[in-house]
Amino acid sequence: MKKILLLSALALFAAQLRAESKREDLVTRIETCEAILQDFMIHRDTAIPASVLQKARAIVIVNQFKAGLLFGIKQGYGVILAKKSDGHWSLPVLISAGEASLGLQLGAKSVETVLIITDDATPRLFFNNHFNVGVDAKAVAGPKAAEVENNNHPIIDAPVLVYSKSVGLYAGATVKMGYLSRNDDANRILYATEYTMPELLYSDWVSAPAEVQPLMAYVQKLAP
Numbered sequence: 428m429k430k431i432l433l434l435s436a437l438a439l440f441a442a443q444l445r446a447e448s449k450r451e452d453l454v455t456r457i458e459t460c461e462a463i464l465q466d467f468m469i470h471r472d473t474a475i476p477a478s479v480l481q482k483a484r485a486i487v488i489v490n491q492f493k494a495g496l497l498f499g500i501k502q503g504y505g506v507i508l509a510k511k512s513d514g515h516w517s518l519p520v521l522i523s524a525g526e527a528s529l530g531l532q533l534g535a536k537s538v539e540t541v542l543i544i545t546d547d548a549t550p551r552l553f554f555n556n557h558f559n560v561g562v563d564a565k566a567v568a569g570p571k572a573a574e575v576e577n578n579n580h581p582i583i584d585a586p587v588l589v590y591s592k593s594v595g596l597y598a599g600a601t602v603k604m605g606y607l608s609r610n611d612d613a614n615r616i617l618y619a620t621e622y623t624m625p626e627l628l629y630s631d632w633v634s635a636p637a638e639v640q641p642l643m644a645y646v647q648k649l650a651p
Contacts, residue, residue, distance in 0.1 A: 453617045454638045457519055460488040460506045461642040463539045467590060468649065474572035475543065475590055480650040485509045485544035486516075489524045489607065492537055503538070505607065508646050509550050509628040516646045517628045519639050521613040522553065525606065543569060543588040554625055557606045560587060 464486075467473045491503030506519035542560070544550055549564045560566050569588030611623045620633050627633055635643060 450616050453521060453613055456490075456504050456521060457506060457617075457639050457642055459490055460519065461645060463490060464488050464541060464642075464645065464649075466539075467541055467592075471572060473590065473592060475541065475649075476570060476572045479543055479569055479588060482545045483510060483543050483650045484547050485550040486646055486650070487522070487540075487542035487544065487607070489522075489540040489542070490537070491524050491540070504610075504613075505540075506642070507550065507553060507628070508643070510650070511629060514651070516643055516650070518618070518633060518635055519642050520624050520627045521610045521617060523608045523610045523613075525608075539592045541590040542566070543590070544586060545588065546586045549586045550628065551625075553607065553609055555609075557608045559606045560589070 467475060485507055487505055487507045489503060489505035503524040505522045505524050507522055508519050509517045511517060552558045552563050558564075564586045566587035566589050567585040569590050571590075609624045614623065614627060615621065617639075618627065618633050618636070620627075622630075622633055
């Protein structure tokens with residue numbers, strides 16, 4: 428029985444990955460990530476402070492889903508946008524997010540996360556196959572807008588500030604959230620180009636299709 432459940436979970440995981448190769452599904456990912464960021468910003472208890480956004484050199488938005496009985500798979504997707512030297516934000520570049528774990532895991536939950544990257548070196552770690560948040564670069568929970576307004580947040584100096592709706596986080600607490608990885612196949616389909624993550628993030632060689640422009644405009648408004 429356990430073996431059957433394990434094989435079923437793996438088969439479902441593989442089927443979902445194959446289904447995500449359609450361009451309309453990739454556009455939906457972009458739109459979902461924009462909605463996640465907007466939802467963070469309109470609620471005072473999750474909003475990212477303007478002072479933090481001003482320091483942003485890259486923004487990552489991640490949507491994950493965790494489910495399973497004997498074999499838990501936390502899979503998902505996200506986008507990364509980088510701030511270029513001229514102050515404009517890049518195309519949203521699709522990434523994958525996942526974490527496999529063995530053990531008894533009952534129930535399921537959605538995990539929405541926004542990462543604010545505050546230096547220019549850390550976004551380039553995504554050029555590798557896997558970027559482990561909290562391992563490859565120090566990651567801590569970022570202060571919320573309400574905390575900043577009340578002047579009761581610590582001064583935080585870390586390359587990655589994490590905002591998550593999955594659990595309550597103390598500002599400044601160290602965070603590890605599994606791996607993120609580049610997804611060149613998805614970006615090739617979305618942007619109809621052979622250029623990969625480095626060029627999409629830091630060059631002007633690919634024009635922004637209409638579907639990604641609202642997210643780009645929203646990030647530019649938040650962090651000009």
